[in-house]
Amino acid sequence: MTTEFSSRDPHQSADRHDPVYDELHASPEFAELKRRYRGFVFPATIAFLAWYLLYVVLSNWAGGFMSTKVIGDHINVALVFGLLQFATTFLIAWLYSNYSTKRLDPLARELDERFIALEGKSSRGRGNH
Amino acid sequence: MDHQLLTTLLFLAVVALTLGITIWASRQTSGAADFYAGGRSFSGIQNGFAIGGDYMSAASFLGISGAIALSGYDGFLYSIGFLVAWLVALLLVAEMLRNSGRYTMADQLAYRMKQRPVRMAAATSTVVVSIFYLLAQMVGAGALVALLLGADSQALKNLTIIGVGALMIFYVTIGGMKGTTWVQIVKAILLMVGSALIVVLVLAHFHFNLSELLGTAASNTGKGQAFLEPGLKYGVSTTSKIDFLSLGLALVLGTAGLPHILIRFYTVPTARDARKSVLWAIGLIGVFYLFTLVLGFGAAAMLKGDKAADVAASGGNLASPLLAEEVGGGAGSTGGAILLAFIAAVAFATILAVVAGLTLTSSTSVAHDIYNSVVKGGTASETDEIKVTRIAAAAIGVISIALAIPAQKLNIAFLVALAFAVAASANLPAIVYNMFWRRFNTRGATWGIYGGLLSSVGLVFFSPVVSGSETALVTGADWAWFPLSNPGIISIPLGFFFGWLGTVTSHEPASVERFTELEVRALTGAGAEQAVQH
Numbered sequence: 176m177t178t179e180f181s182s183r184d185p186h187q188s189a190d191r192h193d194p195v196y197d198e199l200h201a202s203p204e205f206a207e208l209k210r211r212y213r214g215f216v217f218p219a220t221i222a223f224l225a226w227y228l229l230y231v232v233l234s235n236w237a238g239g240f241m242s243t244k245v246i247g248d249h250i251n252v253a254l255v256f257g258l259l260q261f262a263t264t265f266l267i268a269w270l271y272s273n274y275s276t277k278r279l280d281p282l283a284r285e286l287d288e289r290f291i292a293l294e295g296k297s298s299r300g301r302g303n304h
Numbered sequence: 305m306d307h308q309l310l311t312t313l314l315f316l317a318v319v320a321l322t323l324g325i326t327i328w329a330s331r332q333t334s335g336a337a338d339f340y341a342g343g344r345s346f347s348g349i350q351n352g353f354a355i356g357g358d359y360m361s362a363a364s365f366l367g368i369s370g371a372i373a374l375s376g377y378d379g380f381l382y383s384i385g386f387l388v389a390w391l392v393a394l395l396l397v398a399e400m401l402r403n404s405g406r407y408t409m410a411d412q413l414a415y416r417m418k419q420r421p422v423r424m425a426a427a428t429s430t431v432v433v434s435i436f437y438l439l440a441q442m443v444g445a446g447a448l449v450a451l452l453l454g455a456d457s458q459a460l461k462n463l464t465i466i467g468v469g470a471l472m473i474f475y476v477t478i479g480g481m482k483g484t485t486w487v488q489i490v491k492a493i494l495l496m497v498g499s500a501l502i503v504v505l506v507l508a509h510f511h512f513n514l515s516e517l518l519g520t521a522a523s524n525t526g527k528g529q530a531f532l533e534p535g536l537k538y539g540v541s542t543t544s545k546i547d548f549l550s551l552g553l554a555l556v557l558g559t560a561g562l563p564h565i566l567i568r569f570y571t572v573p574t575a576r577d578a579r580k581s582v583l584w585a586i587g588l589i590g591v592f593y594l595f596t597l598v599l600g601f602g603a604a605a606m607l608k609g610d611k612a613a614d615v616a617a618s619g620g621n622l623a624s625p626l627l628a629e630e631v632g633g634g635a636g637s638t639g640g641a642i643l644l645a646f647i648a649a650v651a652f653a654t655i656l657a658v659v660a661g662l663t664l665t666s667s668t669s670v671a672h673d674i675y676n677s678v679v680k681g682g683t684a685s686e687t688d689e690i691k692v693t694r695i696a697a698a699a700i701g702v703i704s705i706a707l708a709i710p711a712q713k714l715n716i717a718f719l720v721a722l723a724f725a726v727a728a729s730a731n732l733p734a735i736v737y738n739m740f741w742r743r744f745n746t747r748g749a750t751w752g753i754y755g756g757l758l759s760s761v762g763l764v765f766f767s768p769v770v771s772g773s774e775t776a777l778v779t780g781a782d783w784a785w786f787p788l789s790n791p792g793i794i795s796i797p798l799g800f801f802f803g804w805l806g807t808v809t810s811h812e813p814a815s816v817e818r819f820t821e822l823e824v825r826a827l828t829g830a831g832a833e834q835a836v837q838h
Contacts, residue, residue: 196821199830208827216395224556227388231552234381234534235545242533249518253377253534260384261590267391268586272579280576283828290830 195293199286208282215274223267230256307641311452314649319471322487322656326475329483335836336686339480339693340407340668341570343836348577350489352584355568357488359386359559359585360495360592361437361658362444362621365651367717368593369627370620372600373607376521376531378538379600379620381548382717383593385555390589392560392732394582399575400739400826401566406833408665409563409731410673413738416818417746419682423673425753429730430563430673432757434666435704436723437564438659440716442468442708445655447621451614452648462709468659469705475660476667477694484660485571491657492588498650499595502624502643505631506602521604525612531604547788551721554792558724561731564665573835603627611635619775621716625651667696713775721790722764729756729795733803739826743814744807751806756799763791 199205233241234253241253333339346354364386371379405411410426445468446461453460475483510517522531530536538548559565569578603623607615607630615623625648629635632643671693676684684692711719733752737744763786764770772782788794825831 192817192821193831196824196830197817199824199828200820205824205828209823212827220392220395223388223391227384227556228552230384231381231549235539235548238533238535238539242529247515249515249522249529249532251532254380254518254532257377257380257384260388261594264388264391264586265590268394268583271395272583275579283575286824286828287830290824290828294831 193294195290198293199290202286202289204282204286208279208286211278211282215271215278219267219271223263226263227260230260307645308453310641311645311648314645315449315452315652318649318653318656321490322471322475322653322660325486325490326479326483329479329486333480333482336407336690337833337836338482339690340672341567341833342481342485344571344573344833345835346485346571346577346581348572348580349584350485351568351572351577351581352588353492354485354488354571355565355581355585356588356592357490357492357495357654357657358564358568358661359589360492360654361720362441362651362655363717363720364592364596365495365499365654366444366448366621366624367440367720368596369599369603370615370618370623371717372597373603373615373623374620375537376525376527376601376604377534378536378548379717380597381552382555382721383596385552386559387586387590387593389556389559390582390586392557393565394579394586396739397560397566397735398569398578398582401735402569402572402575402578403829403832404822404826405570407567407570407672408669409566409735410669413734413749414677415822416738416815417749420678421746421750423677425750426731426734427669427673427678429726429753429757430669431666431700432761433561433563433723433727433731434662435700435707436726437562437720438472438662438700438704439708439711440719440723441655441659441662442704443712443714443719444621444716445652446708446712447618448625448648448651448655451618451622451625452645461712465708466705468655469701469708471656472659472663473698473701475656476663476697479660481571481664484657484664485568487660488657491653494650494653496588496592498647499592499599499624502602502628502631502647503595503598506598506606506627509602509606509631517598517601517605520606521601524606524608525604543787546793547790550725550788550793551790553796554721554725554728554790557728557732557792557796558721559727561727561735562724563669563727563731564661567665567668568661570833575829575832599624599627602631606630619714619716619718663697663700666700667693670696670700710777714769714777718789722769725764725790725792725795726757726760728792729760729799730754731756732796733799737800737803737807739822741807742816742819744803745810745812745814747810747812748803748805748807752799752803755802755806756795759798760791760795763788763795767791 243252245255337343368382401412404415410423413422442465446464449464450461518532522528525531538544572578607626611626625644628647629640629644633639671689675692676689730753734749766784766786767789768784769789771778772784
């Protein structure tokens with residue numbers, strides 16, 4: 176595969192297959208990082224998409240339910256449901272932020288440091304290739 | 305002071321401010337990483353504001369409030385879809401893209417695919433999506449200027465469109481990503497402050513009672529409770545209900561495939577900063593869309609007679625500026641003139657910031673992906689690549705001007721929704737497959753992108769948007785056979801389908817080693833592009 180890429184391409188010449196990545200990929204820490212990442216984002220994505228589509232479908236095909244008055248004469252289920260979409264978006268963003276800071280970042284940092292050590296040079300200097 | 309003079313002065317002030325920022329930024333720029341990615345040295349907060357400035361376009365400010373003012377509750381879907389969509393970008397795209405790419409959307413695909421075909425496909429869809437989006441902004445600018453100068457002259461609108469085109473070419477060729485980013489940050493602040501002011505004035509008029517505002521909107525428009533319930537615009541037939549669903553899908557899946565949003569993630573030093581910038585963007589954009597709800601219903605409640613007719617005639621696009629005039633004291637009053645001029649200047653700044661981002665994105669892709677990789681096989685020098693970016697910016701400016709002039713009857717939010725549909729159909733499938741599907745390969749990527757692109761653009765071409773309806777682009781002809789005005793419900797699944805089909809029918813073995821690299825790099829940041837140290 177490797178030979179199919181032009182070695183002259185600037186984005187490709189930098190680190191065309193680097194075996195250090197295989198080593199990191201095989202480590203239990205990476206498997207754990209990947210498991211934690213997917214364990215959050217896959218269910219969360221399914222949940223918010225389903226919740227959003229439910230809103231769209233109810234708006235279309237459940238007009239009676241959506242026009243039920245909740246507060247006073249003019250605030251109905253449709254408006255509250257729409258505002259709840261805002262609330263859940265803020266909530267999921269906040270939960271992900273906390274989760275990734277606590278559960279993902281430490282592992283990612285550890286693996287990145289191991290990468291730098293294995294490469295034998297600071298990855299901070301890699302911006303100039 | 306004469307209100308047209310005031311308006312003209314404020315517009316000139318906005319233009320002068322953006323030009324000043326651009327020239328200042330050009331002095332801070334040296335080299336490609338500065339020009340294309342702002343040196344990757346913006347902070348999470350700065351980039352969050354810039355994303356807000358890039359995303360809250362004329363479609364949001366003028367289009368959504370206008371859609372709510374005309375169609376009531378149905379216009380609210382835009383706000384919700386545009387916001388929820390950010391979760392796709394936050395959870396699945398932002399950090400991984402930051403770690404695996406460099407300057408363009410194509411970089412992330414080219415990481416493990418054959419360079420030329422994949423870059424060609426990604427650059428093509430980048431340019432198409434960006435041009436759709438540009439049209440919306442330029443149509444907004446034309447309508448706005450004509451309103452303010454009090455002349456509904458087609459020549460004036462066309463002249464404005466040409467002027468905006470010239471400015472956007474200037475921003476990009478001179479200021480690059482640094483100039484564009486600062487223009488977007490300043491615009492985001494102006495937009496939040498300006499719309500918050502109008503929102504407070506509207507709410508004060510209704511004694512901070514939301515129910516009273518909604519009730520007045522329902523009675524003033526003469527549509528009663530139906531104005532506050534879903535279905536006024538999209539509930540009339542099964543076709544229109546499916547159109548609503550299609551629009552809803554395009555909105556929620558489009559954001560994470562918009563090239564001008566994706567490249568903003570390259571302007572920060574790390575993936576953690578990319579995440580932080582999306583969190584800031586979600587906060588800003590969420591609050592702003594709550595504002596548009598008040599602006600839209602406020603315009604419906606407070607604008608009467610001729611003013612309401614003006615809003616309707618503009619496809620809703622003039623709801624916010626006319627509302628600003630109304631809450632400032634009405635037409636002819638000093639307060640009204642000042643607020644109208646101020647809000648129009650904010651809207652104009654909004655448009656300029658967004659067109660700058662779009663032009664930069666598409667011309668970067670032409671230079672970096674097509675010129676350097678496809679034409680020159682990766683041998684072009686940085687100087688040559690940047691020179692081509694500048695030429696491409698000029699060409700894209702001219703094309704957008706030529707297309708925007710006939711598109712002026714369309715609602716801006718609606719036009720942007722088409723850009724979202726194309727982005728969701730052509731770009732999102734390739735991005736998601738590339739990150740999560742080991743077997744995905746070059747043919748899968750090119751078929752996915754071209755399949756999604758052709759099906760979305762093709763279905764629009766054969767829809768009532770282009771021919772066969774009163775508001776169609778082409779009048780006096782009818783070749784429409786596709787009934788929906790938004791193609792998302794068909795073209796998004798087709799994009800995913802073609803990506804899958806291309807992959808499984810190709811004999812190219814999956815690049816397992818490169819996928820391993822991509823996975824490690826995307827999740828840990830190991831080996832990712834670093835910030836430029838000046």
